[in-house]
Amino acid sequence: MATLLRIDSSASGENSKSRQLANEFVEKWLAKNPDGKVVARDVAANPLPHFTSETLGALFTSEESRTAEQKAIVAIGDELITELESADVVIVSAPMYNFGIPSTLKSYFDYIARAGRTFKYTETGPVGLVNKDAYIFAASGSFSAGEAFNHQVPHIQTFLGFIGLNVKETFIAGGQAMGAPGEEAFNEAKAQIAVAV
Template sequence: MPTLLRIDSSASGDNSKSRQLANEFVEKWLAKKPEGKVVSRDVTANPLPHFTGETLGALFTPEADRSPEQKAIAAIGDELIEELEAADIVIVSAPMYNFGIPSTLKAYFDYIARAGRTFEYTETGPVGLVNKDAYVFAASGSFLADTPADHQVPHIQTFLGFIGLNVKNTFVAGGQALGEPGEEAFNKAKANIAEAV
């Protein structure tokens, strides 16, 4: 049974354009793979604790030496990484907040980036260990894609590549605060999804 892991991060719920694009992809994917399973991880509805000194201390302490509190902290990342490893395909939907990604999505990225598990250090630099395909769905209030002000899509693509996810396609709906141009961008992104699945 193929498994799709979807990561949603918009605080706008069902009104989220990035989430709506992800919905479109999932609908088309299930139509082609009716036996498929979708696992949803909404990092806004169920936010993760942000990284602190205690978090890093727990992760850098050998497993056998961890206190009960440190074991509980490490278990958060363990669960997320196991969920990621069990998936066959990964999709990430994200809005742009103040030129970047939501802090809830950044927290998720922080927990799944683990040396020796999702990436490893080598003499030639870090190498990702999660060998799966991924798709990205992004929305923003204005048209900032491919400009120096876009710290949203490049951040997501860079991180996913860092842990070994192969970003097959990225669908961007810019201009969502601008009325008709935003509607056109959203509809174009939806049409591109239909062709890509």
């Protein structure tokens, strides 16, 4: 049975355009994988703690020396990484907030980036260890793909590639606060999803 892990990060809930694009993909994926399982993690509705000195301290303390509090901190990342490792396909939906990704999604990335689990250091540089396909669903109010102010999509693509995820396609609906151009971009992204799954 195939498992799809979806990570949603928009604070707009079901009104989110990036989430609506992800819904389109999931619906079509389930049609092709009727026995498939979808695991949903909404980091906007259930935000993770941001990294602090305590977080780093727990990660860099040997397992046998960790306090109960440190073990609880490390367990957060352990759960997320195990969830990621158990999936066959990963999808990420994200809005653009102030030129980049939501801080809740950044926190998720911080927790799943762990040397020895999701990537490793080598003599020629870091190598990702999560060998799975991934898809990105992005929306923004004013900007489109490729514009200089867009630090949203490149960030997601770079991070997913860093941990070894193979980004098959990125679906972008820019200009969602601009009326007709945004509607056209959204419909175009939906059409692309229809033939991609």
